[in-house]
Amino acid sequence: RDEEGIIEEPCGEQEVIDEMCRIVIRDMDQFGVCVVDNFLGYKRGMSVLQEVTGMYTKGVFKDGQLVSKKVKNDLKTIRGDQITWIDGKDESCKNIGLLISQVDAIILRANKMANNGKIGNYTINGRTKAMVACYPGHGTHYVKHVDNPNKDGRCITAIYYLNRDWNIQQNGGLLRIFPEGWQDKVADIEPFFDRILFFWSDRRNPHEVQPAFKTRYAITLWYFDASERQEACRRHKTEMEAQASESNNIVNKTSSGES
Ligand SMILES: COc1ccc2cc(-c3cnc(C(=O)NCC(=O)O)c(O)c3)ccc2c1
Numbered sequence: 179r180d181e182e183g184i185i186e187e188p189c190g191e192q193e194v195i196d197e198m199c200r201i202v203i204r205d206m207d208q209f210g211v212c213v214v215d216n217f218l219g220y221k222r223g224m225s226v227l228q229e230v231t232g233m234y235t236k237g238v239f240k241d242g243q244l245v246s247k248k249v250k251n252d253l254k255t256i257r258g259d260q261i262t263w264i265d266g267k268d269e270s271c272k273n274i275g276l277l278i279s280q281v282d283a284i285i286l287r288a289n290k291m292a293n294n295g296k297i298g299n300y301t302i303n304g305r306t307k308a309m310v311a312c313y314p315g316h317g318t319h320y321v322k323h324v325d326n327p328n329k330d331g332r333c334i335t336a337i338y339y340l341n342r343d344w345n346i347q348q349n350g351g352l353l354r355i356f357p358e359g360w361q362d363k364v365a366d367i368e369p370f371f372d373r374i375l376f377f378w379s380d381r382r383n384p385h386e387v388q389p390a391f392k393t394r395y396a397i398t399l400w401y402f403d404a405s406e407r408q409e410a411c412r413r414h415k416t417e418m419e420a421q422a423s424e425s426n427n428i429v430n431k432t433s434s435g436e437s
């Protein structure tokens with residue numbers, strides 16, 4: 179920023195990435211939420227959208243979250259989002275692969291640039307596959323929830339939106355975040371085309387997807403904090419071993435005829 183506080187127009191690709199990292203670090207530290215528009219630009223954004231709509235028409239999406247709504251005493255189950263997990267490596271979704279590596283570049287660079295090399299005191303060392311989600315419209319929604327309520331290792335949620343000409347009043351589908359400590363204020367994020375959103379995945383950011391009345395696409399990546407993930411895997415391993423030895427005891431007891 180020059181003396182008037184105007185962000186200098188970055189020129190090369192690296193300057194753009196660095197400037198974006200500074201914004202992500204600043205907003206995540208200050209708000210725990212960060213929105214960046216025109217992330218890929220129109221052309222690359224459109225090629226990602228075409229790959230996603232192509233997958234959707236091929237029917238690779240599975241019903242994701244089950245949400246139910248009481249309608250005149252019978253449970254009308256409205257399926258929430260439909261999802262598919264991809265790693266973006268195969269030819270049929272190379273543009274989604276480009277999006278993933280672009281988000282990786284921002285997160286990993288921001289991780290390095292942040293003070294003492296940690297963004298939000300995390301050391302990011304991995305992520306999930308990309309979850310491509312579609313809310314098929316007709317009122318599908320996602321109830322208020324926390325992505326990572328029990329320290330499973332996920333620290334940053336990154337959501338890239340693909341919805342052109344989206345009109346919140348007509349189409350709904352608003353993402354509402356209720357950041358901890360904001361009292362009664364909320365962050366309302368419209369799922370606009372080529373917009374990317376970052377937020378802390380833990381209990382600091384309960385959020386909901388309000389009913390959508392038009393097909394609504396998003397691609398989500400969750401980034402892992404090294405130590406939290408390691409601890410979660412260790413805990414999971416211990417739980418599995420405890421269950422295995424428990425079922426062993428049951429088998430031994432029943433085979434030896436003990437009651
Ligand atoms: C174990 O298998 C699964 C399979 C799918 C899962 C999907 C979600 C999920 C979480 N959050 C959101 C969300 O907040 N979207 C905000 C937005 O689109 O603006 C969303 O769409 C989907 C969580 C857990 C899952 C577990």
Ligand SMILES: [Mn+2]
Binds near residue numbers: 323324385
């Ligand atoms: Mn969520």
